Amino acid sequence: MSLKNVAVIGAGTIGLSWTALFANAGLNVTVSDPRPDLADVVRDSMPELAASLGSTAEKLLAQVTVSASLADAVANADLVQENGPERLEFKQQLFADIAAAAPSRALLASSSSGIVATLIAEKLDDDAAGRMLIAHPFNPPQLMPLVEIVPGERTLESVTLAAIDFYRELGKVPVREHQEIQGFVANRLQAVVLKEAFNLVIQGVVSVEELDTAMKTSLGARWATIGPFESYHLGGGPGGIRHMFEHLGGNLTGGDSGVTEADVEKLIADVERTYGAGPEAYAKLTAERDRKQLAVNAAVSD
Structure with a gap:
């Protein structure tokens, strides 16, 4: 990979998952967080994360350095993956500190689940803002393929393309989003489903367990192989989605x-x-679709 040195800022659930993924790819990873037990947290989290990646804690930890100093952590970074609290003012200051200490070549990526890059980069100069974008994973990042790539208004196109290449080389599936919108795409879709799920359970239509079972054995299983648009397209038979609209309007x-x-x-x-x-x-x-669906059914069957 062209980017070899990665700084992970924030050692919460997402940051630790990124750490394991980056280390598993053979990257040099420096983790920084102000918590006093940082070294212990990183060490203790690696066995479970390593097992999910088919590796060992020893192999991952060999690629990882911890640093209480943000400036030291980003000093040689090719890419910074930020995972701080979802507060705009906090992220604005954090990225100002990162930009001041990181090399001018460094890509500045935020794992933010809802705050857009334009707002986070608002107080950065054009150079730093040009290298800053959203790279939002779906949890847990070491396992779920999706990374939403959302550039800000001042993000350079070359930076967006470099980020897409980087996450793809990691084995992820980067999806570029062409407009900034709060919550991005995956979380907005999830929010709609969760809202109706809450309503159905609260109204007594189904229990929590029954709803989860219904989802896993219908839409969840289907959407693991095809998305909503392809599903509707196939639902129309040989006439496709055009046939569906003609009949359902x-x-x-x-x-x-x-x-x-x-x-x-x-x-x-x-x-x-x-x-x-x-x-x-x-x-x-x-x-x-049928080939993939049979494989999914077999994989999740008890």
Whole structure:
């Protein structure tokens, strides 16, 4: 990998998971956190994290250094992965301190789960803001593939592309988001599902266990192999998502009066461009879906 030295700032759950992942990739990792028991926390967390990666604590810890000094931790970093509290003012000051001490080449990435890069970088000069973006993992980072790459208004395109390459080389699946929005994509989708899950349990429709079972054996299992758009596309048979809209119409967009026919046509065209259209594409997609679904079912069965 072109980036060899990584500084992990913040040794909470996310920071420690990143530490294990980076170390497992053979990177030189320096972890910094003001907590007095930092060395103990890092050491004690590695056996479980290493086991999840098929490694050993000894191998991971050989790649890791701890530092109580933020400046020392980032002094030779090619990339800084920040995992501090979700408070804007705190992150603004933290990145100001990071930018002051890190090399001018360093990529500055935040694991923030909701605060956009433009706000975090608001008080940084153009050079530092140009190297700062969001690289939000899905928890736990050492296992879940997704990393949401969300550049700010001043983030350089070259930095965004370098970050995408870096996380892809780590074995992650970076998804670039083209507009900043609070909460980003995955958490916003999760929030909608959780809101309805809470409602269903509170209303007594199902118990917590029953709802989780329903999710794991339906949408959860399905979405492990295909996303919502591909699912609807296949749900329309050889006619695809176009057929679904012709028959279900506004039900698919929630009856939102703000969605125009032009919006729907653009969406349909995007789905057909992404996945293909017609009987041949349908046959290929269903065969691939079924192969993956059988593998998922087998993997999660008791």
